[in-house]
Amino acid sequence: MASSTVNRWLRPEVYPLFAAVGTAVGICVFQLIRNITTNPDVRVLKENRTSGVLDNHAEGEKYAEHGLRKYVRNRAPQIMPSVNGFFSKPN
Template identity: 55%
Template sequence: MASATANRWLRPEVLKSIPTFATVGVAVGICAAPTLKVTKDNRAAEVLGNFEEGEKYSQHAVRKFVRNRSPQIMPSINKFFSDPNIPN
């Protein structure tokens, strides 16, 4: 029913151009969005150009918690299966 209503009020040429207008509209919206700084030099000062706030943002509690830990999910199980000196 929606297509019958659209065909009644709009010409077929207009209906065929709607996806093009939508695509161009999305592209313009993406281009108008604010840019992000993703370089390593600017990551600490990312939040509003404020270095202290950016440092707080980039060095959050989870990162501080895992900073000096082993990068393994289950280190005790990995050690059990990989270390030949542990008795069974």
């Protein structure tokens, strides 16, 4: 029984599926850990839960303006600009 399951799922055709699902799970885990550790609205410890609503705008701004957002802010919204330019610009 176990041998047939291994033979069914561990084929070279299934590797891209494993990669896509693994990438999606990795992104979800990264976002969950980021929210638990750095989000000012999430309070895990009991001592922090009693504080209620915080008006700490600096901490919220720091969370919202992370490094990736700062990096892509002034860039063109294109994934591959050279390929887009090749196909869209006339010769």
